[in-house]
Amino acid sequence: MDLKEKIELLGNLRAFLEEKPAVLKEGIRLAGEHNKWFTEDNVNRSLGHIAQKFLNEDALLKWTDSFKDKIPNEKPSKKLALIMAGNIPLVGFHDFLAGFIANYTSVIKMSSKDKFLWPIINDFLKSQNSEIADYIHFSERISSPDAIIATGDDNTHRYFEYYFSKYPHILRKNRNSxxxxDGTESDEQLKLLSDDVFTYFGLGCRNITNVLIPEDYDVTKLLDIWEDKxxxxxxxxxxxxxxYHRSLLLLSKREHLVSDFLILYEDASLSSPVSCLHYQKYKNIEHGIEMLNNFKDGIQCIAGENEILREKKLAISFGKTQFPELDDYADGQNTLEFLIKNH
Structure with a gap:
């Protein structure tokens, strides 16, 4: 397939995801039965984002424009191993998309938490173009890939490094957002921030798990403004x-704030458990930016409306962390460039 044919095929997939025929609706139901975190709303949100942001023809043409003369058109001869995470529905779709565009055969090791949606997508693509069989394989074992992209937690990352570091690779571990x-945010902006915190139950690497606030900030206002969640x-x-986490905090007599569904407490750890949100205090804007820089290797993205952060292009607007564009690469690593370079 050449690039034009691939983009046309992806356009057909977009229509399939948006129309949600019976076979896809059944897959959504099965995904939710198998994984309690994959609610119908969350699966539909993920499918909608993929359709609107990743399968948009204009966006795909723009994304691939600088690489179009470097992408092979013949039958794929290189094998890309994709080890998928399962924290949110189809979380590895962007990696698959980059492999498809770059003309690899993607050997996908699905997460046990997300094993119903991928086969439906594969079957649909096959129904539109039989050549897709050259581009997608499913396997439980990864053997001698030409390149590998693996996503997991800090523990599985050590395993990835041990077994796969000899191949061209992108190996991802835990990151948080x-x-x-700065205290100037409107109530409406803070409501948008709640989407960044709670979408997908906070399980994604782009979910906000720690909030930096001025020393005199009244953090209780967040509990009030977010009551609609x-x-x-x-x-x-x-x-x-x-x-569970409320009980632990009570037993340890640790100071915290609580609503009917959220626990807020001061903690320097970037990662917070489901139903909890950490916060940290900074002395001034410069000190806050210094804190961000100290955590940069563990941060996926930063949400904020502060003018200095926006001028430095360090932050994105509230409400947008879960809607990355094609060129918003995980861990800041350009997967398409990596794959084309190693083809």
Whole structure:
């Protein structure tokens, strides 16, 4: 397939995801039965984002423009191993997309948490173009790839490095995202921030798990403004996490703030458990930026409206962390460039 044919095929996939025929609806149902965190709303949100941001023809043409003369058109001869995470639905779709555009055969090791949606996408693509069989394979074992992209936590990252560092690779481990507040935010902006915190129950690397605030900031206002997220407490898994972590904090007599569905407490750790949100205080803007720089290797993205951060292009607007564009690469590593370079 040449690039034009690939983009046309991806356009067909976009229509499939947006129309949600019966086979896809059944896959959404099965995904939710198998994984309690894959609610219908969350799966639909992920599919919608993929369709709108990753499968948009104009966006794909712009994304591939500087590489179009370097992409082979013949049958793929190189094998890309993709080890998928399972924290949110189809979280590795961008990696697959880069491999497809760069003309690799993607050997996909699906997460056990997300094993229903990928085969449906594969079957649809095959129904549109039989050549897709050269581009997508599923396997539980990874053997002698030409390149590998693997996503996991800090523990699996050590495994990845041991077994796969001899191949051209992108090996990802835990990252989290941070919000920067300076006290000038409107209530509406803070409501948008709640989407960055709670979408996908906070399980994504682009979810906000730590908030930097001025020393005199009244953090209780977040609990009040975010009250409309109360339905989170109706989810059994989320509520179990809430009860468990609240009990730990009470037993340890650790100071914290609490609503019906969220626990707020001061902590320097970037990662916070489901149902919890950490915050840290800074003395002034310069001190806050210094704190961000100290954490840069563990940060996926920063949300904030502060003028200095925006001028330095360090932050994105509230409400947008879960809607990355094609060129918003995980860990800042350009996967398409990496794959074309190593073809």
């Amino acid at each position: 941070v919000a920067f507040l 109360y339905k989170l407490s109706q989810h059994t898994g989320y509520l179990n996490n809430f009860d």
